[in-house]
Amino acid sequence: MKCASAEQPLTISVWDDLTGTEANLLKSWVGPALVVGFTSLKPSSHKGFSLSTTMSTSFHRNPVGDRADALRQWSREKRALVLSRMERIQEVRNPTEQNEVLSIESIKLKEVGNTLQDERHWIKITIPEPERSKIVTYIGCNNCGKRTEMDVGSSFACKFCSKEGCIAAPRITFKFDATDGTGDMTFTAFTQECEILFRMDASEIYDEIAAGIFKFEPIAHRLSTRPFLLQIAPGTALARNKILTWVPKAVRWN
Structure with a gap:
């Protein structure tokens, strides 16, 4: 309601x-x-x-x-x-145009006073210079994503999301600068989006990086040369503190 x-x-x-x-x-x-x-x-x-x-x-x-x-x-x-x-x-x-693509330029024109927390928008972008150093792997709660010292696969009560039976699982973040020709924006993708961007499971990414065998070059080439759709939404700081930021919600490859 x-x-x-x-x-x-x-x-x-x-x-x-x-x-x-x-x-x-x-x-x-x-x-x-x-x-x-x-x-x-x-x-x-x-x-x-x-x-x-x-x-x-x-x-x-x-x-x-x-x-x-x-x-x-x-x-x-x-x-x-x-x-x-x-x-x-x-x-x-209840949007009528589910897949309407906006430009980064138009997204940047939005302000706190005319943006709702529930908004979702698609932009079509590339990542011109994806950096391997911007990938962070860690073990976190499978529900809220917050870090934990528990071993992978362990069940625990998460103090952050206050849920019982959470599972310690590999988590991924990837910070990148995106462009669509009208402007540039910086985003941080989390586990679900990273899996689609890299076309790998989080556990596979985590294990390969830990073992030093992760091959980022072909992934970087695809991200920099093939445009993809990124759905973005206002961060929760909009409702909490009236600060407008944009966070990834979904990824689609053409």
Whole structure:
């Protein structure tokens, strides 16, 4: 569920009994803006600031009080603005052009005030000078990717993502400068994207680098001469701190 906030929609995850009749009211984006109330929500900053319900959360269909009345009055006076925001959120969450390719130049024109956390964009790029020294391998949590001192294959409770039964696994990062002819941008690819870029499994990359037999030259040649599609999205610092950066989300070779 998305709620209108200052510049970014705020996600509230509704669980258990609250997903019934009352919460169904919130699924519609048609009609006047709704003013509802929640109590005892739990914050999360794992993927940008969000809220979720707990066992103590209560839902108020028609909250009363000065603040609720002021919000209703504002929503009536700013009806056009509210509708525009709702349309923009729907456009981002349900894009009609799944594979539209933007230029780096147009990406650089985006600003904090007109970019949503949920945006996803494709750019077509090459990496003119990929550097072997920019590849970093380590052992990390298979869920959140944070480093661990555990042996590969070990099961453990990750203190970063707070999940039980995580597995210690090879992880890869690769920092690179990309270009598409209209501009340049610097990105850091993580394990899943690195596997597609290098056309190797993370464990294979990790083992070959550890053994000193990793052959980067043919990979570098492909990255520098063959354009590929990179899907990028705003980093979580946008929702957390109103700082706009772009991070890779997917890779596609033509």
